[in-house]
Amino acid sequence: MAASGDGGADMEVEAFRRLYPARFYQRYLDAAVRPxxxxxxxxxxxxxxxxxxxxxxxxxxxxxxxxxxxxxxxxxxxxxxxxxxxxxxxxxxxxxxxxxxxxxxxxxxxxxxxxxxxxxxxxxxxxxxxxxxxxxxxxxxxxxxxxxxxxxxxxxxxxxxxxxxxxxxxxxxxxxxSVAMTEEGTVIPALPETGISNHLSNDKHLQQPTVSExxxxxxxxxxxxxxxxxxxxxxxxxxxxxxxxxxxxxxxxxxxxxxxxxxxxxxxxxxxxxxxxxxxxxxxxxxxxxxxxxxxxxxxxxxxxxx
The missing domain is CATH 3.30.230.70 (GHMP Kinase, N-terminal domain)
Known part of the structure; x- marks a missing residue:
């Protein structure tokens, strides 16, 4: 059974769009608008x-x-x-x-x-x-x-x-x-409060409190x-x-x-x-x-x- 009403028209437009895409777009673009x-x-x-x-x-x-x-x-x-x-x-x-x-x-x-x-x-x-x-x-x-x-x-x-x-x-x-660095050159995340890594806070080998903020x-x-x-x-x-x-x-x-x-x-x-x-x-x-x-x-x- 053929579709009727707006739904049928939409189906016809979509079918034309799929079968003849170039012609479909040409109709729009010649009018300076897009689908x-x-x-x-x-x-x-x-x-x-x-x-x-x-x-x-x-x-x-x-x-x-x-x-x-x-x-x-x-x-x-x-x-x-x-x-x-x-x-x-x-x-x-x-x-x-x-x-x-x-x-x-x-x-x-x-x-x-x-x-x-x-x-x-x-x-x-x-x-x-x-x-x-x-x-x-x-x-x-x-x-x-x-x-x-x-x-x-x-x-x-x-x-x-x-x-x-x-x-x-x-x-x-x-x-x-922010990171800290040991004397050996290991880079470790630093705490924002102290600038020193938590597990290295008492480490004497820590090169400096903060390498970068x-x-x-x-x-x-x-x-x-x-x-x-x-x-x-x-x-x-x-x-x-x-x-x-x-x-x-x-x-x-x-x-x-x-x-x-x-x-x-x-x-x-x-x-x-x-x-x-x-x-x-x-x-x-x-x-x-x-x-x-x-x-x-x-x-x-x-x-x-x-x-």
């Missing part, structure tokens, strides 16, 4: 929650539309290299577990995971978001190794944008603990990312996974908080990136960076008021 009612140059609603993982030294949960990322930072003590005796390190890894997307399969890493890991690493390094001197404990003896892991929980498009925002937010939340990591220029999908002469900001699949040509711009271009990615696609298109994408990225900065500032304010 989710967004204007072409508008990103999806974004939320940032700091500190969702109490066992991490810094963490953040980010949602951009349905795209969801959980980032956590874990600190471990390392011996700095002779080339950089007063430098720590940041190691980034992006994960796409099978639950996040039909394209992610158990037992094998998603193709996008390695690419996004490299892009995140390059963005954080090129923007100089983290001054590695900030991760030094005792020059030549000890420094912090910051393991930054980002888990994609829902891969609904613009993954690099959301992963970078989660990374930045987790680093903004990061608390570097608990503090928040100071951040440099913050990298912000905006992915755009290209269709004919149109530029669509922050595409969903469906839009990325249908429109094919994707372009990502990363700029830092000073407006400097950090990275530009265009992995193939049939539409060339003309000067006008690149300029439009950069302009949209700059506007988006201001929106994301406000979201991060609000998340920090909310977190501090709750703790």
């Amino acid at each position: 989710d009612a967004r204007l072409l140059n508008r990103a999806r609603s974004t939320s940032i929650s700091l500190g969702p993982v109490p066992t991490a030294d810094g963490s953040a949960l980010v949602k951009v539309g349905n795209t969801t990322m959980l980032a956590g930072v874990k600190l471990e003590v390392m011996t700095p290299s002779s080339e950089g005796p007063d430098l720590g390190q940041v190691v980034v890894e992006f994960h796409m577990p099978p639950i996040c997307s039909p394209q992610s399969r158990p037992g094998r890493p998603a193709e996008a995971a390695c690419t996004i890991t490299e892009q995140l690493t390059n963005a954080l390094k090129s923007s100089e978001l983290v001054d590695l001197h900030e991760l030094s404990i005792a020059p030549g003896k000890a420094a912090w190794m910051a393991y930054l892991d980002i888990y994609c929980l829902d891969a609904d498009g613009s993954l690099l944008d959301a992963a970078l925002l989660a990374s930045v937010s987790a680093l903004a939340h990061l608390q570097i603990p 608990q503090r928040r990591l100071k951040l440099g220029a913050i990298p912000w990312s905006l992915t755009c999908a290209l269709y004919k002469k149109h530029v669509l900001a922050d595409p969903t996974a469906e839009e990325e699949t249908v429109l094919h040509t994707i372009l990502t711009v990363i700029i830092d908080s000073s407006g400097r271009l950090v990275a530009f990615y265009k992995p193939g696609g049939s539409i060339p990136a003309t000067t006008n298109i690149i300029q439009e994408c950069i302009s949209l990225a700059k506007r988006r960076s201001k929106e994301l900065q406000r979201s991060l500032d609000e998340a920090i304010t909310q977190y501090e008021s709750e703790t």
Whole structure:
């Protein structure tokens, strides 16, 4: 029996959308609107929650539309290299577990995971978001190794944008603990009241009361990312996974908080990136960076008021 009423119409629209996705989108985009009612140059609603993982030294949960990322930072003590005796390190890894997307399969890493890991690493390094001197404990003896892991929980498009925002937010939340060091060079957590580790408070081999105070990591220029999908002469900001699949040509711009271009990615696609298109994408990225900065500032304010 054929369906009738609004439900039947909805079924017909959904069937047309699945059978002829390009024609479905063309009808919307020719009218300068998208199926989710967004204007072409508008990103999806974004939320940032700091500190969702109490066992991490810094963490953040980010949602951009349905795209969801959980980032956590874990600190471990390392011996700095002779080339950089007063430098720590940041190691980034992006994960796409099978639950996040039909394209992610158990037992094998998603193709996008390695690419996004490299892009995140390059963005954080090129923007100089983290001054590695900030991760030094005792020059030549000890420094912090910051393991930054980002888990994609829902891969609904613009993954690099959301992963970078989660990374930045987790680093903004990061608390570097206070530690003490023995003469042998062993680094041990210090009590906030005395600056001395509890079980070493009477140890004559304690080198000094406090090697470093608990503090928040100071951040440099913050990298912000905006992915755009290209269709004919149109530029669509922050595409969903469906839009990325249908429109094919994707372009990502990363700029830092000073407006400097950090990275530009265009992995193939049939539409060339003309000067006008690149300029439009950069302009949209700059506007988006201001929106994301406000979201991060609000998340920090909310977190501090709750703790």
